Amino acid sequence: MASSGRLEKADYFATACDKVKVIYNILQSFKNWKWGTTNNFLYEWKTNVPDDLYSQEYICLVDAGLEINSAYPLMLPPNRQVDLILSFDFSEGDPFLTLNTTAEYCNKNGIPFPKINIDDKEKEIPSKSVYVFEGDDKGAPDVMHFPLFNNQNCEGKVDEMRKKFSTLKLSYGESELKELLQVSKLELSKKLILEKLQQRN
Known part of the structure; x- marks a missing residue:
């Protein structure tokens, strides 16, 4: 029973740490007003991909509906x-x-x-x-x-x-x-x- 109690405490602290990390990251996003940052799966791909898509390890995605209040950017590429x-x-x-x-x-x-x-x-x-x-x-x-x-x-x-x-x-x-x-x-x-x-x- 004692070991079970220690596991419960360990789980509690691990969960609490995860919550603190999430809150910290959210506060950092508020501070820098930076949203939608994600790993760039095209990073250093360099094959038939425009430079600005593979040159950065992380990219910031913006919802056109929020930024412009309409999805114009999706329709406007020349192709x-x-x-x-x-x-x-x-x-x-x-x-x-x-x-x-x-x-x-x-x-x-x-x-x-x-x-x-x-x-x-x-x-x-x-x-x-x-x-x-x-x-x-x-x-x-x-x-x-x-x-x-x-x-x-x-x-x-x-x-x-x-x-x-x-x-x-x-x-x-x-x-x-x-x-x-x-x-x-x-x-x-x-x-x-x-x-x-x-x-x-």
Whole structure:
């Protein structure tokens, strides 16, 4: 029984040490604001792999959904040959934030992306249900951006709708869901999307 007691104490201390290590690593991540660091399985591979993928023993992965609030980086590599991106904004605040953040990301990484020029008034309250940003023959795709709440589908009640369907509101009744779905349908322009696709083909 005595040896069993010693084993239980040893297990307890081992578990406690593991917990301390985990907490320490989390605090270090908070301190340096460094997340997603993992072993690079391509380290020193050097065969048909870009330099920046094999030159570092550890790499830091970033979730595009958190960094940009949309998965643009997954679609934008030139080998994907994307002609048209349908961009839907469902977030709180600036309805064009994902576009501007993506444009900055593309500029920094040398990835073709259309110019995003939005008037400040449009950022506050979008007047249209869809904004089209033209690509070019250098690989930049066309982007059709659909702000969820705008003066066309909300009939001038954008602020009211934003408050009613706030991101922080965690649950909706059936009538609210139907209203939100109806507003979402109104922002889509099937005709314009088809026209854009035909222009690209």
